[in-house]
Amino acid sequence: MADTFFKYDSVTIEFDGEVAVDSVSFLVNPGEILGVVGESGSGKSTIIKSINGILNSDACIKSGQIIYNDKKLLTLNNREMRRIRGKEIGMIFQDSIGALCPIRTIGNQIVEAIRAHERINKEQARERAFLLLEKFNFRDVNKLWKSYPFELSGGMNQRVGIAMAMLLNPPLLLADEPTSALDEQAAKAVLSELKRMSVENGTSIIMVTHDPQAVREICDHVLVLKNGNVVEQGSVNQVLNNPESDYTKALLDAVPVSRSDEWKISLA
Numbered sequence: 001m002a003d004t005f006f007k008y009d010s011v012t013i014e015f016d017g018e019v020a021v022d023s024v025s026f027l028v029n030p031g032e033i034l035g036v037v038g039e040s041g042s043g044k045s046t047i048i049k050s051i052n053g054i055l056n057s058d059a060c061i062k063s064g065q066i067i068y069n070d071k072k073l074l075t076l077n078n079r080e081m082r083r084i085r086g087k088e089i090g091m092i093f094q095d096s097i098g099a100l101c102p103i104r105t106i107g108n109q110i111v112e113a114i115r116a117h118e119r120i121n122k123e124q125a126r127e128r129a130f131l132l133l134e135k136f137n138f139r140d141v142n143k144l145w146k147s148y149p150f151e152l153s154g155g156m157n158q159r160v161g162i163a164m165a166m167l168l169n170p171p172l173l174l175a176d177e178p179t180s181a182l183d184e185q186a187a188k189a190v191l192s193e194l195k196r197m198s199v200e201n202g203t204s205i206i207m208v209t210h211d212p213q214a215v216r217e218i219c220d221h222v223l224v225l226k227n228g229n230v231v232e233q234g235s236v237n238q239v240l241n242n243p244e245s246d247y248t249k250a251l252l253d254a255v256p257v258s259r260s261d262e263w264k265i266s267l268a
């Protein structure tokens, strides 16, 4: 195994001379889930996109290294990054609709996505997909399978996008606010599948979230960002039960109302 599974090392990223990510460093070990929290504009999405090589062209990476399995990602060319994206480093977007093909059925595109990376037949791919989709609170997976993205709600497309990223079984999965468009029940189902994936398959996950309860439920470590700087980082226990900064305390207090009771109970 590689010496370093994943290391984000003193990375600085600017837009138009404005620093968006300021010498940020963190490590992720195999099977660990890192929660990334911080107010809007603090650099969370920029960090996620830099890992997968999908930053807008106006972004300028000034310094630092991103190391995955001993490979320096920032030195790879487009072709090499394409080979890593999806299969090695998966990505769940906040809004998956853009990641889905509008003119093909959900079933077809899931099967093709799996078969682009693995030598299994269509029936095997379908079976594996059904096992996961059945856990994602769809009323009728058979009907879903034959549907086109435009026939589904935003929340349904989101769950399909999450399932697709997970079905490729990447060792590292990036998720940028994966559950913010989902109702509470669907969000819970998705979070518990992410956790299962990390426990059973050893998948590492970097998850941006607004929801402290989600951090509590599935993350091992937390990184707190403000204006592109790391305010604090550490184990979930340490950061959530004993936050060092007032900024972190304020973030943790900004709990969605519907979940606040649960949040208090789990802190007790």
Ligand SMILES: Nc1ncnc2c1ncn2[C@@H]1O[C@H](COP(=O)(O)OP(=O)(O)O)[C@@H](O)[C@H]1O
Binding pocket: 015, 020, 038, 039, 040, 041, 042, 043, 044, 045, 046, 047, 056, 058
């Ligand atoms: N394409 C872009 N062009 C210019 N500035 C950007 C761009 N993307 C992000 N930024 C700036 O970088 C900072 C971090 O943004 P972002 O990473 O999207 O924050 P977050 O995901 O935490 O809300 C913000 O100040 C934002 O305005």
Ligand SMILES: [Mg+2]
Binding pocket: 044, 045, 046
């Ligand atoms: Mg963002």
